Amino acid sequence: MAVLELTGVTVGYGTTTVIDGLDWAVGVADSPVSVLLGPSGCGKSTLLRAIAGLEPLTAGSIRWDGEDLSRTPVHRRDFGFVFQDGQLFSGKTVAQNIAYGLRLRRRPRAEIAARVEEMLDLVQLPGAGDRRVGALSGGQAQRVALARALAPRPRLLLLDEPLAALDARLREELAFAIGDIVRAAATPTVVVTHDRAEAAVLGDEVSVMRRGALVQTAPPGELWRRPADDWVAAFLGATLIIDAEVDTAASGRPVLRTPFGAVPADAVDGLPPRGPCRLALRPESLSAAPASRGGADGVVTHAAVLPAGTRLRVATAAAGEVDAMSATPLSAGDAVSLSLNPAHVAVVGAGAR
Structure with a gap:
């Protein structure tokens, strides 16, 4: 059974409909990382923001483990979100960034300190807690953003083009690392990307999107061998x-x-x-x-x-x-x-x- 179910989801801006009547189920037990793959402008990021509660639905429903989230505000959905540029707090240290969500939840100091260290180990940045985020490389900054999103133990992790701002060599290296990290954290994850190689590395299941609609969902190997139509193949x-x-x-x-x-x-x-x-x-x-x-x-x-x-x-x-x-x-x-x-x-x- 999927933990996240979208039924008839429609999202628009003014008179423009970006997503129209979309159905999608993600987070099944044998596919913890679901990738939403498609060209720029097809509605991938809009859909991710709708799941997070950052974009209102025109129609349809989003359910988590059977619970309708339509009236659940962003901060109560308990979803982690990593944006394309990480959006770290530039005036704070690595540890302060990672601890942010835990402090909002008023966790005890000892628990916060222990969780920060655990996250630093998970993202392979041990001992970096006192560093200023402005001194980090692009890949390190994305690891910190990932650690910050995972620290409060979210029910679902949403990653919006997490590697797009990095150079080609670093994208490949970090794609493998992110896949290992989210699976080690045992957190159902949805990743948005336009890069088919990243989709293959990151995803247990890949859904291809075109003009606001899903045209095929399959494990990466099956997707490459059996594209649904000529457009998907190309x-x-x-x-x-x-x-x-x-x-x-x-x-x-x-x-x-x-x-x-x-x-x-x-x-x-x-x-x-x-x-x-x-x-x-x-x-x-x-x-x-x-x-x-x-x-x-x-x-x-x-x-x-x-x-x-x-x-x-x-x-x-x-x-x-x-x-x-x-x-x-x-x-x-x-x-x-x-x-x-x-x-x-x-x-x-x-x-x-």
Whole structure:
């Protein structure tokens, strides 16, 4: 049973409806961290603020463990909230920031001191209590903001783009750390992000949002393998969507026939037993190699050398321009053969929920 249930939630500003009739359930026992993933402006942060009580509902209900929160003010919902920039109290120390919610609740001094130390250990900043928050790095400041939100032991933790203001290397490092921290705290958590890599690292379950509506909810691995539609596939990184067909080979075994050749159907999860299907391909879905005489599938138009290999843009007769990866150096003008990598193919619409 979900601990947080949204039914018919509608939120608007004036005559503009941002979220319209949204249903969502989060916080089930086997999915403690739920990620709300979508492009900028789709309503993710508005929904998070509505859950916190910072935005009024035009219609619908938000329930916590069966209790309707419509008349519950923000400070009585017992939800922790971490904003994109952390919003720490700049004139106070790290310890004073972490202790803020505990002092509001009039906890005994000894209990506050012990909880602050516990939180500093949890966010891997032991001994930093006396430091001024202005002296912290961006990653340290977000850890302190997380510790402050968790210190009063909230029923639910809400994180609004917690890594957006950090550089790429720090975002990746802190994404793993935040996931470990919130799971160690055993606090149901909702994270808003527009970054699909962060969603994969942080989330036990990911809900994709588009224009104020949820279009798919699934564990990250299932989401990548079985996007609900073409838009979800493209948002998750697919650069090409093709038509294919499951047929029977001469051996009697099912085979997946594509513009880039045939592969055993059992190598791709989610295919229909027979008939047409749509495949979403990322650059790593196609492997390129120098073509033998007369065996070219296309010609390289652009090449970029990356740590994982050479990423190519290839002009083909079968599917127009496609993206592919090569383990060997290739350059613009080279003729290449292309083969499908079944492990990196997604089936559009297969079992989506």
